[in-house]
Amino acid sequence: MRLDINLASRPYEDARQFWMRWGTAVGALGLLTLILMTLVITGFVNARRDRQAISEKRALIAQRDQLRTQAQQFLNRPENRTTRDDSQFLNQLIERKAFSWTKVLESLERVMPPRVHVVSISPELNEDNQLALKMVVAGDSRDRAIELARRMEESRRFAQTAILRAAHADSQTGDTEQVEIVATYVPELLGDNLRTTAPAPGNTPAKPTRKGKTSAVKGLQH
Template sequence: MKISLNLASRPFTDLTDVYKRLRIAMGVLALAAIALGVLLHFVLQHDQRAYLRAHSIDESLGSLAAERQGYETLMQQPANARVLDETDALNELFDQKAFSWTLVMKDLETVLPDPVQVTEIEPARTKDGQVILHLRVVGPREENIRLVENMEHSNRFLRPRIVGESPESNNGSGARLQTVSANSVEDLDLLTDYNLMQTVSDAPAAGPAKASPAKPLVGGAK
């Protein structure tokens, strides 16, 4: 009996290269898994250390808060509260004594135009130690503006700002309002930060207009 085979119906396939590539891919995946496992281990350790550090900081903050609460309770006692009030009063007195009126007057002479007169000076000290001057001046509108410009170019008077202005009137409340012009005499309220750290010998920077070097100041000071 004669049997014929058709080899074309089941062609021979060499799978050696395929298996080799699969083994290489599996090895790469295994190495990647090991690397990811090591990385995850270090990340978890880092997170654990961060958690312990945060927990330690929370405990320290809680201890400080409890200590602060204890001090506040202690200071609220009548005897200690009286001492605290006296300390605040003394600190305020020291601040007032440290303020130099002579220095302020000398600095104002360098920025004050001739026609402008200072009628009131009221210093105030903020909680952070900054000194703010409340000035009330009288003079022509144009010269008042020049005063503000001179302050802006000064090393002593910082951030000058106008908080109020009104025309000067000596005829009472029934006086007829006058037209505002450059020569109109006005009352001007100014607020400016005063730089105590600047040395007396430092002259202010040159401004757009020169002020009188020896202008007498008139009016009162609080």
Template structure:
């Protein structure tokens, strides 16, 4: 039988693999630190460039706003105010005249089912974003064809989302179900 005897003052420990692994981990962490420092420096340079670009754009915006304020002040003078009002009126009239009723009815005919009747179309409204909004009343002997019409309107590239304002059942004077709705129309102005 063999008995191991250690004559050293401290017991023998196998520390070499742990020290080598610790050194390798330290080198790996040091390399990762170097990569992170490099990336941070690059991001700081990008942020500095972005701040400079934003500052330039803000300066340009201030110059443009000052110029716009000066032009607005010129236009608001009493001598120019009447010309400005007339110009706005004429622009509004030209914009309204640019809407083709023939094109509106042709496009509606393309999506309207045969058993749905167009009862009324009000003068199209033009929003501040130059979108044309049609306000119309349609009717049918049953509600299902009108629902089909609404689905066709929403699926068409010429029309946008439909907003239903009201509906009315048939009466003695009007034998149709009536639906008042508005829809965005994609006619180019």
């Protein structure tokens, strides 16, 4: 029988195995630290770039608002009020000419939920010369009217959709809920309008409504 006797003052240790274990751990820790430092530096650079872009956008918005204020002050002068009123009147005529009841009703039909119909609808120009639609819809469920507002907001033809009020209505036709909705109508491009809204031969185009009158469409029912 062979006996291995260690006469050293300290126990035997395999230094190579020790350094292999701890060297691998230290190397992995260093690599992880390097990756984290890279991510931190990249995030800092991107955040700085984003802050610079936001500052530039804010400067452009402030410059635009300043120019708009100066232009508004210039148009509000007594000697320029006539020109301002004429330009606003012409803009209203242009916007009303671009308004198409057929296109509006087709767009509403695409987003109208079942058992909801339009009671009344009227267009008007807001302060930004955009076509704002104010409508009253009725149905047997308020949730369906809310669904209509959500679909309108997701549509390309409507924007800034909001519910002004909702009320319970007593009706023998089953329309127990009435909801007033306002939205900004986004018309199609002029080229698309020219291709799709050209009157067929023999058809008489509808006469535009007179200024100051409010049109109403009833019975858009699904």
